[in-house]
Amino acid sequence: MAFFELHRGTSPVILGFPHTGTYVPDELAERLNDTGRLLADTDWHIHELYADLLPGASTLRALTHRYVIDVNRGSDDVSLYPGQNTTGLVPKTDFDGKPIWKEGQEPDAAETARRLKLFHAPYHAALSDEIARVKAEHGVAIVFDCHSIRSNIPFLFAGKLPDLNIGTVGGVSSSLSIEAAAVAVAMAAAGYTFVLNGRFKGGWTTREYGHPEQGVHAIQLELAQDTHLVAEAPPFALDRAKADRLRVHLGDMLRRIENLAPTLAKAAS
Numbered sequence: 001m002a003f004f005e006l007h008r009g010t011s012p013v014i015l016g017f018p019h020t021g022t023y024v025p026d027e028l029a030e031r032l033n034d035t036g037r038l039l040a041d042t043d044w045h046i047h048e049l050y051a052d053l054l055p056g057a058s059t060l061r062a063l064t065h066r067y068v069i070d071v072n073r074g075s076d077d078v079s080l081y082p083g084q085n086t087t088g089l090v091p092k093t094d095f096d097g098k099p100i101w102k103e104g105q106e107p108d109a110a111e112t113a114r115r116l117k118l119f120h121a122p123y124h125a126a127l128s129d130e131i132a133r134v135k136a137e138h139g140v141a142i143v144f145d146c147h148s149i150r151s152n153i154p155f156l157f158a159g160k161l162p163d164l165n166i167g168t169v170g171g172v173s174s175s176l177s178i179e180a181a182a183v184a185v186a187m188a189a190a191g192y193t194f195v196l197n198g199r200f201k202g203g204w205t206t207r208e209y210g211h212p213e214q215g216v217h218a219i220q221l222e223l224a225q226d227t228h229l230v231a232e233a234p235p236f237a238l239d240r241a242k243a244d245r246l247r248v249h250l251g252d253m254l255r256r257i258e259n260l261a262p263t264l265a266k267a268a269s
Contacts, residue, residue: 003064004123006130011056012138012261013254014130016145016205018072018123019043021063028068036100039065041087043148044236049228049243050146053251054258057144058130062123067091067100069115071123072145072203077112080203085155090115097155127209135215139265142178142257143218145205150232151224157199164194164249165222167202173210174217175264181256182219189249192227215268219257221250 003023020043029037047061062071069090073080077089087093090107094100101107107115127143134141151161164186168174179196186194200222202210210218227246230237 003062003119004126005059005061005063006126007059008130008133009056009058011054011058011258012134012140012265013054013056013142013144013258014058014060014127014134015050015054016127016143017043017047017050017059017061018070018145018203018205019066019147020045020047020061022065023063024065024068031102031105032067032100033102035094035098036067038094038234039067040234040236041066041091041095041149042236043146044225044229045238045243046146046148046223048238049223049247050250050254053247054254057254057258058134060123060127060130062119064119069112069119071120072147072205074204074208075116075120080207089120095150095153095156127205131209131216138261140215140217140261140268142174142261142264143205143209143216144254144257145203145218145220147200147203147220148223148225148228149200151226152232161222161224162193162195162198163224163227164189164192165198165200165220165224166194166196167200167206167220167222168197168218169202169207169210170197173202173206173212174219175212175260177260177264178217178219178257181260182221182253185249185253185256192246192249212264215265217264221253 073089
């Protein structure tokens with residue numbers, strides 16, 4: 001089976017969904033403990049939340065769960081947030097710091113290498129190829145990486161997370177105009193809180209591919225899950241009313257960013 005889904009669009013924008021997949025091969029599922037089998041750290045319903053908001057956008061979605069391997073981590077497994085609690089390339093704990101594998105069943109280096117080859121490398125080969133195709137067509141490519149996380153996770157951060165967490169790696173991974181467009185929408189979104197380059201300033205995808213000087217821009221949006229879920233607990237059901245309200249602002253953000261592409265392409269030429 002293919003372990004990712006790629007839809008090639010006509011827009012300069014590429015939507016990335018690295019953490020919405022829930023597929024775990026049977027032989028690995030048997031090694032997860034009861035905590036791991038909850039798959040609690042999934043970006044629940046995010047691909048549904050963004051569906052058809054920007055009809056011409058390309059989309060790339062990982063189908064495997066992040067517990068199998070996290071495609072938003074580098075193959076070297078270097079921490080994205082040194083000095084802070086986080087999870088790695090093949091997580092050993094969940095976001096609460098609880099072990100997810102049965103004792104003695106944690107993946108070793110050889111197993112990690114196998115998963116890199118089977119799941120991680122194909123996803124990034126597809127993303128790299130799509131970026132090259134989109135840039136060749138439009139003169140610029142804009143990767144918009146779509147994420148969500150529970151709004152309260154003491155193991156990872158103190159207090160309640162803002163609703164909209166925009167990340168551009170401190171303004172490095174995208175043009176300031178893209179950053180400003182995202183912030184303008186978030187600021188005007190009544191009833192929502194936001195932060196720019198806060199606790200989640202951009203994962204490995206944002207950092208690896210965002211090179212504005214080369215005509216490739218990358219921005220991450222981490223949504224607090226209480227903006228669109230009935231509850232941040234099993235069964236993690238989507239709240240349609242919340243989702244519809246949020247989708248208005250997400251669509252506005254994507255369209256504003258897409259509209260910047262001709263100017264960005266001209267600047268890069």
